[in-house]
Amino acid sequence: MKSVNALTVAAAVAGALSLAAVTSATPAMAAKTKCYGIAKAGQNDCGNAAGTHSCAGQSKVSYSGDDWKGVASAAACTEMGGQTKPFKGMNPKKKSS
Amino acid sequence: MLPDLQTAFCAGTVGRDTAAVAALADGGMENGHRFGIYRNNIFQSLTGVLAAAFPTVSKLVGDENFAVLAHRFIAAHPPQRPSLYAYGGNFAAFLAGFAPAVEELPFLPDLAQVEWAVNEAYFEADAEPLVADHLAGLAPETYARLRLHLHPTVRLIGSDWPVWDLWGAEALPDPWPPGEQEGAQRVLVRRPESKVDVVMLTPGDFAFLGALAAGDALGEAAAAGAAAGPDFDLATCLAGHLAGGTFHSGYTIDAS
Amino acid sequence: MAAEDGMAFDHGNGLAGRNKRDPVPAAAGIGLRHTHYGEFLNGRPATAWLEVHSENYLCPGGPRLATLEAIRQHYPLSCHGVGLSLGSAEGLDPGHLEQLRSLFDRFEPGLVSEHVSWSTTGGDYLNDLLPLPYTEEALDILVRNIGQAQDAFGRRILIENPSSYVTFAQSTIPEWEFCAEAARRSGCGLLLDVNNIHVSAHNHGYDALEFLNAIPGDLVGEIHIAGHADTEWDGRPVLIDDHGSTVKEAVWDLLEIALSRFGPKPVLMEWDLDLPPLETLLGEAGRAQALLDRLAPERPALDNVA
Numbered sequence: 001m002k003s004v005n006a007l008t009v010a011a012a013v014a015g016a017l018s019l020a021a022v023t024s025a026t027p028a029m030a031a032k033t034k035c036y037g038i039a040k041a042g043q044n045d046c047g048n049a050a051g052t053h054s055c056a057g058q059s060k061v062s063y064s065g066d067d068w069k070g071v072a073s074a075a076a077c078t079e080m081g082g083q084t085k086p087f088k089g090m091n092p093k094k095k096s097s
Numbered sequence: 098m099l100p101d102l103q104t105a106f107c108a109g110t111v112g113r114d115t116a117a118v119a120a121l122a123d124g125g126m127e128n129g130h131r132f133g134i135y136r137n138n139i140f141q142s143l144t145g146v147l148a149a150a151f152p153t154v155s156k157l158v159g160d161e162n163f164a165v166l167a168h169r170f171i172a173a174h175p176p177q178r179p180s181l182y183a184y185g186g187n188f189a190a191f192l193a194g195f196a197p198a199v200e201e202l203p204f205l206p207d208l209a210q211v212e213w214a215v216n217e218a219y220f221e222a223d224a225e226p227l228v229a230d231h232l233a234g235l236a237p238e239t240y241a242r243l244r245l246h247l248h249p250t251v252r253l254i255g256s257d258w259p260v261w262d263l264w265g266a267e268a269l270p271d272p273w274p275p276g277e278q279e280g281a282q283r284v285l286v287r288r289p290e291s292k293v294d295v296v297m298l299t300p301g302d303f304a305f306l307g308a309l310a311a312g313d314a315l316g317e318a319a320a321a322g323a324a325a326g327p328d329f330d331l332a333t334c335l336a337g338h339l340a341g342g343t344f345h346s347g348y349t350i351d352a353s
Numbered sequence: 354m355a356a357e358d359g360m361a362f363d364h365g366n367g368l369a370g371r372n373k374r375d376p377v378p379a380a381a382g383i384g385l386r387h388t389h390y391g392e393f394l395n396g397r398p399a400t401a402w403l404e405v406h407s408e409n410y411l412c413p414g415g416p417r418l419a420t421l422e423a424i425r426q427h428y429p430l431s432c433h434g435v436g437l438s439l440g441s442a443e444g445l446d447p448g449h450l451e452q453l454r455s456l457f458d459r460f461e462p463g464l465v466s467e468h469v470s471w472s473t474t475g476g477d478y479l480n481d482l483l484p485l486p487y488t489e490e491a492l493d494i495l496v497r498n499i500g501q502a503q504d505a506f507g508r509r510i511l512i513e514n515p516s517s518y519v520t521f522a523q524s525t526i527p528e529w530e531f532c533a534e535a536a537r538r539s540g541c542g543l544l545l546d547v548n549n550i551h552v553s554a555h556n557h558g559y560d561a562l563e564f565l566n567a568i569p570g571d572l573v574g575e576i577h578i579a580g581h582a583d584t585e586w587d588g589r590p591v592l593i594d595d596h597g598s599t600v601k602e603a604v605w606d607l608l609e610i611a612l613s614r615f616g617p618k619p620v621l622m623e624w625d626l627d628l629p630p631l632e633t634l635l636g637e638a639g640r641a642q643a644l645l646d647r648l649a650p651e652r653p654a655l656d657n658v659a
Contacts, residue, residue: 002320013335176480
């Protein structure tokens with residue numbers, strides 16, 4: 001198996017530790033990171049990742065259609081540069097407002 | 098007898114088998130016109146569970162389409178244990194096999210994988226992340242024999258689609274993202290403490306962590322990283338992941 | 354977010370606080386839902402005790418458990434199960450029993466409860482509290498399963514009467530006798546949900562008072578109240594136990610009768626659908642507390658009511 005040699009590894013570890021020592025927070029290293037819970041304003045951070053159990057029933061009737069409606073209309077499907085682009089302007093939020 | 102009644106109830110609810118409901122009514126179920134309340138409770142509550150685990154998928158396809166996906170998934174794969182935090186692990190695979198959705202939104206299964214990784218990381222057992230201080234006392238001559246292990250909350254997802262951009266999106270991308278090599282993104286999910294990070298990785302970083310996950314030593318993993326990305330730098334990569342909490346505190350030193 | 358700041362994130366285990374297995378008092382409590390975590394981490398909302406759904410805390414780790422750990426330091430706790438499926442003909446899931454046992458060992462709840470219903474068949478978990486026919490066969494199965502659960506937990510549990518929408522002609526035992534007999538035979542107690550009594554009585558045309566009058570007070574360990582929806586299904590009226598509103602007056606009346614008959618008991622206000630601000634929940638619990646104070650003023654003093 002291919003491997004970087006031991007001296008290089010040792011030097012890199014030493015380098016990483018010295019990098020950590022000079023900048024404890026190392027903001028430069030903070031690659032593009034998103035944080036769960038922060039994207040949605042007002043949502044409690046330690047709230048919900050999966051749905052929760054309850055002992056209550058449902059008083060509203062759920063939509064029970066079986067057919068995928070599609071997020072784009074057939075008319076919007078156009079071949080552009082060899083790639084199908086059925087989505088242009090098909091923002092569901094815009095559509096529903 | 099009770100076993101038959103319970104089997105028929107299951108067939109009539111998640112199985113949506115009308116003959117089973119008719120058999121229950123023939124067998125003495127009273128107010129059978131209300132049987133649908135139970136079916137509604139089951140499908141709607143589990144749809145809510147899936148929508149909470151896959152909020153971006155739900156957002157991007159819209160409530161009605163998500164209900165279609167969820168109902169088909171629930172009927173085909175009802176929960177096998179009463180802990181719903183663990184329900185939905187095979188939703189991404191189900192999506193990959195649901196042609197109407199992937200024909201329109203080919204990135205959907207990969208996006209679902211990222212969301213499931215977030216869900217898993219959120220509920221995974223807590224563990225102490227490795228920080229630079231843990232290694233500060235090591236003799237430099239042991240550095241080359243250091244073996245790092247990923248934090249148990251870490252999940253790695255490579256995709257031909259820009260799934261890091263898509264994760265958390267409020268609306269479908271416009272213009273439409275390129276697929277294949279051009280739009281490919283690699284994602285690291287981890288929860289070193291209480292918050293889940295969703296990190297976009299370079300190809301080199303992704304290959305490096307993947308090799309560590311497969312059990313490779315640092316030297317081998319660094320070679321894999323360099324092969325995948327010419328700009329891969331082991332020192333920078335290690336410093337970043339030590340700061341971010343990607344590794345588990347339980348490092349080991351190989352025998353010399 | 355502020356909720357994070359109040360959370361002690363500890364990789365260790367165990368409850369360090371003062372409330373080790375403290376009893377749930379005969380006072381009004383509320384269900385703890387994640388929407389209200391922040392208020393409980395940042396303050397001490399005035400409720401005598403809290404109840405959680407056990408299955409929401411069976412995850413191996415993460416913020417949800419850390420949050421409960423932090424809040425548990427300040428309130429007596431009841432663990433209310435929704436997934437054990439005590440009425441399953443195929444018996445209980447040993448793995449689930451084991452996980453619940455670990456949860457109880459860690460959080461030391463004063464009360465542990467489940468339902469007179471079933472959810473699992475053929476290994477599929479249907480995530481609803483499904484109705485049993487009230488037969489000798491079902492009673493035997495229920496009693497056997499309760500016994501297995503109590504053995505696994507090393508403690509007595511309470512079983513709750515469910516809301517139901519269908520009944521079965523093969524039932525030979527009235528629901529109230531079925532519940533009371535299951536408790537007598539298994540040695541467990543009853544969690545009397547007076548909203549469920551009202552909902553089922555209305556849906557099936559029996560008298561709620563007949564139910565209440567048949568219950569021996571010494572078996573009752575807890576009472577639930579909640580809102581329900583007065584709605585239609587298939588074009589015909591039905592009450593659905595949706596825990597999505599304030600308690601209806603008819604249910605307050607039943608609570609008053611129950612407390613008069615049974616004496617002081619822990620009373621829980623449940624709300625699951627469209628959760629309101631915490632104040633609304635505390636307001637409903639406050640009304641229950643006022644009833645307790647009027648009907649049963651001898652309740653023990655509580656040191657954790659702000």
